[in-house]
Amino acid sequence: MAFHKFEQNIKETLEKRTIQPSKNAWNKLDSKLQGIETRKNKSIFWGIGIAASIIGILLVVAPLLFNNDIESTVPIIVDTKIIERNDIENSIKNNNELITEENLTDSEVLDTAISDKTASKEQRNFTVQKKQVSNTKSKQVNMQIVQIEQFASLDNIVVKQEKVNLLTFQESKVKDLAFKTKHLTTQKNTITDADIEALLSQAQKELQLNQIYTETTNMVDANLLLQDVEVDLDKSFRKKVFEAFKINYENMITAVSERND
Amino acid sequence: MKIIQLFKNEEKLLKKAMENNREAQHSLFKLFAPKMLSVCRYYIKDVHFAEEAMLNGFFKVFSNLKSFQNKGSFEGWIRRIMIRESISFLRNQKNIEFPIEDVENQIELASDTNLDMDADQIQYFIDTLPNGYKVVFVMYAIEGYKHQEIAELLNISIGTSKSQLFKARKMLQEKINNSNNTSYGIS
Numbered sequence: 001m002a003f004h005k006f007e008q009n010i011k012e013t014l015e016k017r018t019i020q021p022s023k024n025a026w027n028k029l030d031s032k033l034q035g036i037e038t039r040k041n042k043s044i045f046w047g048i049g050i051a052a053s054i055i056g057i058l059l060v061v062a063p064l065l066f067n068n069d070i071e072s073t074v075p076i077i078v079d080t081k082i083i084e085r086n087d088i089e090n091s092i093k094n095n096n097e098l099i100t101e102e103n104l105t106d107s108e109v110l111d112t113a114i115s116d117k118t119a120s121k122e123q124r125n126f127t128v129q130k131k132q133v134s135n136t137k138s139k140q141v142n143m144q145i146v147q148i149e150q151f152a153s154l155d156n157i158v159v160k161q162e163k164v165n166l167l168t169f170q171e172s173k174v175k176d177l178a179f180k181t182k183h184l185t186t187q188k189n190t191i192t193d194a195d196i197e198a199l200l201s202q203a204q205k206e207l208q209l210n211q212i213y214t215e216t217t218n219m220v221d222a223n224l225l226l227q228d229v230e231v232d233l234d235k236s237f238r239k240k241v242f243e244a245f246k247i248n249y250e251n252m253i254t255a256v257s258e259r260n261d
Numbered sequence: 262m263k264i265i266q267l268f269k270n271e272e273k274l275l276k277k278a279m280e281n282n283r284e285a286q287h288s289l290f291k292l293f294a295p296k297m298l299s300v301c302r303y304y305i306k307d308v309h310f311a312e313e314a315m316l317n318g319f320f321k322v323f324s325n326l327k328s329f330q331n332k333g334s335f336e337g338w339i340r341r342i343m344i345r346e347s348i349s350f351l352r353n354q355k356n357i358e359f360p361i362e363d364v365e366n367q368i369e370l371a372s373d374t375n376l377d378m379d380a381d382q383i384q385y386f387i388d389t390l391p392n393g394y395k396v397v398f399v400m401y402a403i404e405g406y407k408h409q410e411i412a413e414l415l416n417i418s419i420g421t422s423k424s425q426l427f428k429a430r431k432m433l434q435e436k437i438n439n440s441n442n443t444s445y446g447i448s
Contacts, residue, residue, distance in 0.1 A: 006430075006434070007402040007403075007430075010383050010387075010402060010403065011402060011403045013378070013379065013380045013383055014299070014303065014380050014383060014384070014403055015403075016380065017299045017380040017381075017384075018295035018296055018298075018299055019295055019298040019299045019302055019308065019311075020294075020295050020298075021294045021295070021298050021312050021315065021316075022309075022312060025294065025312060025315075025316060026287060026290055026291075028316055029290065029316050029319055029320060029323075030283065030287075032316070032320050033283070033286070033320065033323055033324075036324060037281070
């Protein structure tokens with residue numbers, strides 16, 4: 001207990017004591033603290049610098065690393081003229097007019113050829129058939145135009161050159177057909193429905209073939225080919241038989257009527 | 262009222278000092294440095310070295326202010342840092358030893374020690390103690406540490422801490438008594 005009191009006295013005396021530090025004590029401490037702050041700032045600066053350099057390297061290296069992928073995904077730009085919908089409609093309208101005119105000229109040629117050589121009865125039948133043929137022909141051509149229009153509306157991009165080629169080919173075919181009929185009438189002085197039908201079917205095939213295979217690109221249009229095959233497949237056997245029978249029956253009627261005359 | 266105001270001022274200063282406000286740090290330094298230099302002086306005989314230890318302590322205080330979470334008093338927190346700094350200074354100087362001796366057969370301390378001395382005189386006698394004795398004595402008698410805490414801080418056993426304290430007390434008493442006798446003789 002004695003030393004407890006002794007220690008208590010020492011503690012009380014020493015606790016009261018204060019020693020003033022030297023005058024430059026704070027300056028020393030201040031310089032130390034500033035040093036650590038500058039080190040912190042430097043470390044932050046270095047950190048930012050390293051991060052920026054890493055980002056820079058990544059930006060430079062990333063295109064090189066992913067270059068192959070980008071190249072593979074870049075679309076091939078084709079220098080073609082894009083026709084607007086109005087242009088397409090106008091061209092289709094013009095084409096329709098052209099085709100109807102051609103049809104009219106064809107029918108006129110046919111009319112003159114047939115009226116000269118065949119009887120009134122036969123002429124009546126023929127005009128009916130001719131109307132049917134011209135109707136079917138115009139329908140087919142219209143169908144093709146509608147197909148083109150659909151294709152244009154789907155993709156909204158039509159190559160004008162191809163369109164022009166297609167139309168000119170149709171025009172040339174129509175003219176060719178008219179020339180052939182004229183030629184046949186001058187050669188034989190008569191023309192049968194079978195001849196006309198054969199000529200029409202041949203022209204139709206050529207038109208379809210031209211649509212499917214374009215010489216300029218040497219490419220076969222897969223969609224049109226498929227469509228063509230599907231159209232053929234859609235025709236049932238029964239329908240085909242009926243069609244064949246109808247054609248033969250018509251041929252027979254004309255043959256009988258010709259013999260009677 | 263003055264105490265409350267001081268406490269509020271200290272809180273404000275602490276907040277600003279945490280934001281690296283140098284003026285606030287300077288104010289805190291001015292407020293606590295004299296006391297803390299005295300604390301460092303308990304352990305370190307040379308006042309310049311004591312100041313060096315104190316400055317190191319303050320540097321750690323301001324660098325780690327955010328780790329002070331207002332648990333306990335700020336002064337107590339600084340004081341603990343100063344004590345550790347002083348001990349590490351002595352360790353760096355390789356100036357601290359704890360001689361292991363048998364404590365069982367030591368003589369009892371005298372009870373009639375007259376302590377009529379000022380702080381400088383007491384500090385003088387404390388300075389005459391070997392560093393091992395001195396550190397344990399100051400930590401136990403003045404700072405109020407327990408033997409387990411002292412043992413942990415100084416990396417010694419509790420027994421060593423006890424023996425160091427016993428010997429420090431004995432030596433200090435003897436020195437003070439001798440001084441008293443001499444002074445009486447003189448006067």
